[in-house]
Amino acid sequence: MRQRLSVEAYTKGVLSGDTIILSRAITLIESKLKNDKLLAKAVLENILPYTGKAMRVGITGVPGVGKSTFIEAFGKHITSLKKKVAVLTVDPSSKKTGGSILADKTRMEELSRDPLAFIRPSASGLSLGGVARSTRETMLLCEAAGYEVIIIETVGVGQSETLVKGMSDFFLLLMLAGAGDELQGIKKGIMEMADAVAINKADGANKISAELAVTEYQNALHLFPKSDSDFITKVVTCSALEGTGIASLWELITEYQQSTIQNGYFEKNRQAQNLEWMHNYIRQLLEGLFYENTIVKKAIVMSEKSVKEGNELPVPAAELLLDLFMKNLLK
Amino acid sequence: MRQRLSVEAYTKGVLSGDTIILSRAITLIESKLKNDKLLAKAVLENILPYTGKAMRVGITGVPGVGKSTFIEAFGKHITSLKKKVAVLTVDPSSKKTGGSILADKTRMEELSRDPLAFIRPSASGLSLGGVARSTRETMLLCEAAGYEVIIIETVGVGQSETLVKGMSDFFLLLMLAGAGDELQGIKKGIMEMADAVAINKADGANKISAELAVTEYQNALHLFPKSDSDFITKVVTCSALEGTGIASLWELITEYQQSTIQNGYFEKNRQAQNLEWMHNYIRQLLEGLFYENTIVKKAIVMSEKSVKEGNELPVPAAELLLDLFMKNLLK
Numbered sequence: 243m244r245q246r247l248s249v250e251a252y253t254k255g256v257l258s259g260d261t262i263i264l265s266r267a268i269t270l271i272e273s274k275l276k277n278d279k280l281l282a283k284a285v286l287e288n289i290l291p292y293t294g295k296a297m298r299v300g301i302t303g304v305p306g307v308g309k310s311t312f313i314e315a316f317g318k319h320i321t322s323l324k325k326k327v328a329v330l331t332v333d334p335s336s337k338k339t340g341g342s343i344l345a346d347k348t349r350m351e352e353l354s355r356d357p358l359a360f361i362r363p364s365a366s367g368l369s370l371g372g373v374a375r376s377t378r379e380t381m382l383l384c385e386a387a388g389y390e391v392i393i394i395e396t397v398g399v400g401q402s403e404t405l406v407k408g409m410s411d412f413f414l415l416l417m418l419a420g421a422g423d424e425l426q427g428i429k430k431g432i433m434e435m436a437d438a439v440a441i442n443k444a445d446g447a448n449k450i451s452a453e454l455a456v457t458e459y460q461n462a463l464h465l466f467p468k469s470d471s472d473f474i475t476k477v478v479t480c481s482a483l484e485g486t487g488i489a490s491l492w493e494l495i496t497e498y499q500q501s502t503i504q505n506g507y508f509e510k511n512r513q514a515q516n517l518e519w520m521h522n523y524i525r526q527l528l529e530g531l532f533y534e535n536t537i538v539k540k541a542i543v544m545s546e547k548s549v550k551e552g553n554e555l556p557v558p559a560a561e562l563l564l565d566l567f568m569k570n571l572l573k
Numbered sequence: 574m575r576q577r578l579s580v581e582a583y584t585k586g587v588l589s590g591d592t593i594i595l596s597r598a599i600t601l602i603e604s605k606l607k608n609d610k611l612l613a614k615a616v617l618e619n620i621l622p623y624t625g626k627a628m629r630v631g632i633t634g635v636p637g638v639g640k641s642t643f644i645e646a647f648g649k650h651i652t653s654l655k656k657k658v659a660v661l662t663v664d665p666s667s668k669k670t671g672g673s674i675l676a677d678k679t680r681m682e683e684l685s686r687d688p689l690a691f692i693r694p695s696a697s698g699l700s701l702g703g704v705a706r707s708t709r710e711t712m713l714l715c716e717a718a719g720y721e722v723i724i725i726e727t728v729g730v731g732q733s734e735t736l737v738k739g740m741s742d743f744f745l746l747l748m749l750a751g752a753g754d755e756l757q758g759i760k761k762g763i764m765e766m767a768d769a770v771a772i773n774k775a776d777g778a779n780k781i782s783a784e785l786a787v788t789e790y791q792n793a794l795h796l797f798p799k800s801d802s803d804f805i806t807k808v809v810t811c812s813a814l815e816g817t818g819i820a821s822l823w824e825l826i827t828e829y830q831q832s833t834i835q836n837g838y839f840e841k842n843r844q845a846q847n848l849e850w851m852h853n854y855i856r857q858l859l860e861g862l863f864y865e866n867t868i869v870k871k872a873i874v875m876s877e878k879s880v881k882e883g884n885e886l887p888v889p890a891a892e893l894l895l896d897l898f899m900k901n902l903l904k
Contacts, residue, residue, distance in 0.1 A: 519888075
């Protein structure tokens with residue numbers, strides 16, 4: 243591993259927008275080494291006052307929806323407005339999801355060459371919780387480095403959506419026209435999380451079906467309960483290929499930002515996200531202590547089996563495991 | 574408080590379907606006294622082999638949707654088929670939700686007089702987690718007492734839906750016709766949880782708008798991702814007043830039961846629910862230990878404030894609190 247810099251060097255480099263030092267600071271944050279963790283903590287504390295100013299946009303959609311091409315076009319539009327944009331990814335690249343995002347920059351070639359854009363793929367070798375944490379912290383580093391828009395990309399098939407929703411100001415769902423079939427891969431509950439749905443690949447022969455899809459989704463979504471933001475979920479079309487709908491989508495997001503800042507939701511949501519992050523992390527730590535405990539690890543195999551099969555009640559099984567844990571901890 | 578019976582007396586009474594002893598066993602389960610808890614645990618262990626045979630139907634809907642009248646008509650239909658039905662409630666009667674269910678039997682007068690029906694309102698004075706636990710255990714007691722259908726009722730405004738969904742085989746959402754407006758009170762995410770949506774009060778002048786609502790919801794729901802059960806969410810109309818749609822809704826639930834038993838989802842779902850219950854309870858116990866700790870209780874006030882306002886990072890704040898907790902625990 244490369245040599246570490248000093249806390250001051252990381253801080254100064256990040257704040258000056260130096261992308262090489264920014265990258266190295268992110269690597270530091272992703273590190274599992276104890277010394278790196280202490281160093282990362284100090285850097286994050288230093289940059290904290292310079293964070294929070296970006297618009298954080300979460301983007302999800304199943305593989306095949308054209309996410310990379312969309313983000314490239316969307317990012318290029320943002321940089322054309324002379325705004326700095328960072329693209330981050332929450333992708334625990336689990337084989338199970340089958341939706342792993344290509345972890346290299348080649349898929350957004352043009353955007354990655356743009357000096358106003360910064361692309362950073364998901365950290366590898368971390369759990370979903372670990373990826374979520376490092377992405378949140380990377381987001382703060384990028385904000386401190388002057389990025390005004392942070393795009394956080396994920397795949398709509400696992401549990402990562404809830405995590406990305408929990409760190410975004412605006413959550414965009416990418417879809418394709420075709421009445422439901424393409425949705426087979428998307429997880430239940432994601433539709434209701436979206437602040438906007440964009441029907442992608444609305445070009446050529448697809449245009450008409452995309453317009454029909456807009457009507458369908460608009461009708462469907464007006465049956466949904468309103469969000470706390472008071473913003474009614476919009477459905478739009480776009481084509482990264484033809485470059486249509488991209489600018490108006492960005493305008494929509496800007497409108498959302500303005501209206502939620504005005505009605506106070508923007509700040510309220512950020513505060514709630516911060517608190518939730520703390521409580522979630524407390525839970526992660528507590529559960530880590532518990533489930534990583536050697537005695538618990540041994541005993542839980544049997545408990546899970548008998549509870550699953552209905553031979554043991556969940557509550558006393560849990561109590562027994564907790565007793566074992568506490569005795570082991572206190573001895 | 575009334576005198577307790579012996580473990581054997583509770584067990585025998587419940588298994589023989591004695592409703593007076595069943596009621597007393599439920600009271601025992603709801604008790605916070607240590608001795609009662611031990612007694613309850615022994616009773617539950619005894620009856621465990623006789624549980625699991627009922628169809629567990631969760632029902633939700635905002636206040637005003639006509640839940641009580643519906644459940645009365647639905648319950649009467651089930652007893653008319655010579656099946657025993659139990660009606661339980663998950664309602665943490667929090668003032669915040671504003672949707673507290675009347676905690677007495679007068680709202681289902683006819684059903685409560687039916688010898689094949691058993692109605693038990695939510696335990697009072699418990700947290701939402703506590704209510705969920707006692708309802709799950711009450712469900713097991715009712716199954717052991719021979720009830721073939723368990724209806725678990727809740728209000729569609731809070732967090733109780735997820736808990737009820739987590740203990741149901743089939744989740745029914747009651748709605749009214751009127752294109753979205755009545756939904757203002759319902760929480761996001763509930764629509765996607767439903768196995769069926771019933772447009773209630775489809776009688777008299779409402780009939781036409783109810784039929785229109787069916788089409789609307791059907792169109793909306795076919796855009797949703799499919800459930801793991803492979804069962805496509807149905808939208809139906811019903812009227813408790815005119816007695817229409819009740820029988821066919823029960824048939825729908827029976828069909829669901831048969832098809833999910835056949836494709837293996839029924840058992841898989843039950844097993845997953847059991848496991849989830851254990852892990853959720855472990856989390857409850859761990860968080861209980863943590864958040865009830867005197868040192869944590871004091872320190873967390875400041876942490877929450879500074880994290881919320883963005884002056885402190887969630888992760889180090891959580892780590893600090895956990896350090897305090899562990900030191901306090903181990904000293």
